[in-house]
Amino acid sequence: EAGVTQSPTHLxxxxxxxxxxxxxxxxxHTSVYWYQQALGLGLQFLLxxxxxxxxxxxxxxxxxxxxxxxxxSSELNVNALELEDxxxxxxxxxxxxxxxxxxxNEQFFGPGTRLxxx
Amino acid sequence: LAKTTxxxxxxxxxxxxxxxxxxxxxxxxxxxxxxxxxxxSQGPRFIIQGYxxxxxxxxxxxxxxxxxxxSTLSLPRVSLSDTAVYYxxxxxxxxxxGYQKVTFGTGTKLQVIP
Numbered sequence: 001e002a003g004v005t006q007s008p009t010h011l012x013x014x015x016x017x018x019x020x021x022x023x024x025x026x027x028x029h030t031s032v033y034w035y036q037q038a039l040g041l042g043l044q045f046l047l048x049x050x051x052x053x054x055x056x057x058x059x060x061x062x063x064x065x066x067x068x069x070x071x072x073s074s075e076l077n078v079n080a081l082e083l084e085d086x087x088x089x090x091x092x093x094x095x096x097x098x099x100x101x102x103x104x105n106e107q108f109f110g111p112g113t114r115l116x117x118x
Numbered sequence: 119l120a121k122t123t124x125x126x127x128x129x130x131x132x133x134x135x136x137x138x139x140x141x142x143x144x145x146x147x148x149x150x151x152x153x154x155x156x157x158x159s160q161g162p163r164f165i166i167q168g169y170x171x172x173x174x175x176x177x178x179x180x181x182x183x184x185x186x187x188x189s190t191l192s193l194p195r196v197s198l199s200d201t202a203v204y205y206x207x208x209x210x211x212x213x214x215x216g217y218q219k220v221t222f223g224t225g226t227k228l229q230v231i232p
Contacts, residue, residue, distance in 0.1 A: 004161070035222070042205075042222055042223050042224035043162070043205075045221060088159075090161045090162075091161075092161065103212075104210065104212070105152040105167060105207070105209050105210075105211045106152070106164045107162075109160075109162050110161050111159075111160055111161055112159070112161055114159075
């Protein structure tokens with residue numbers, strides 16, 4: 001069974017540009033989570049999508065946005081890139097809200113997208 | 119979600135048992151303790167979860183005292199490949215009604231030395 005996949009692996013942008021990161025969850029999972037992992041800061045929760053809707057949002061400015069498509073894949077968009085946006089962006093998935101009880105503490109992570117802003 | 123506190127880093131020699139302790143003084147009744155492992159340039163991986171006393175799987179053991187205000191992840195006979203960051207987090211695994219999010223801290227960086 002394929003795991004969570006993310007693309008691209010690496011992305012290099014300049015200040016002010018926009019970045020789009022993509023994530024495909026494990027088959028059958030409807031929840032997708034996005035995290036930012038900047039150097040030395042651990043994982044910071046960004047966004048949670050389930051069944052196409054944004055369910056929760058971390059403490060990030062509005063220029064971080066995303067969406068979830070009907071096939072449950074997801075996109076993270078970062079507008080007006082700043083130098084401090086350079087980080088590893090991780091996507092995770094889990095069975096969703098409509099699938100009945102599951103372990104909300106267990107998420108399945110992808111390998112991440114390394115975003116570098118110059 | 120309950121706040122957790124764990125050491126920033128630890129060193130251990132190969133073959134030794136490693137114990138990483140996490141404090142979670144404000145753990146709620148329905149919260150479980152979960153540990154993740156993250157290798158460099160990879161996403162975290164769920165390794166173990168427990169509610170009380172002791173849980174053991176093929177990777178690790180988790181010890182939780184009666185008051186549940188702390189927990190200890192135990193890695194038996196570590197090897198160089200166990201060098202990773204280990205995250206402790208607490209949350210209600212059955213919180214199907216709310217907008218749950220899993221909160222990671224900075225974790226404990228374990229360095230295994232030959």
